[in-house]
Amino acid sequence: MKKTDKKRWISRDGLGPILYECPLCGEKYQQGPSLYEGRKLNNCGGIFICSRCWEFNWDGFVDVEKLTILAKNSGQKEPPKQNQNGFVERW
Ligand SMILES: [Zn+2]
Secondary structure (H helix, E strand, O other): OEEEEOOEEEOOOOOOOEEEEOOOOOOEEEEOOOOEOEEEEHHHOOEEEEHHHHHHOOOOEOOHHHHHHHHHHOOOOOOOOEOOOOOEOOO
């Protein structure tokens, strides 16, 4: 795998999996071809996270500070919405 930038990897022939680094857990996830593991978090400026982080945080994300920064960096003006427990809502 060839690193194309800070967060993206691609196979040398360009035909293999395209990998991205999840901004939450730091693990790589595949985003094509044929397998799409990234999930869009519209509540945080539409950033993509891995499907594991998505599944494990069905009741909200605890790391409010980090998600607030990620949302801001992707151009969202409002902070992410939080649920009654103070976690960032998953949607
Ligand atoms: Zn993740």
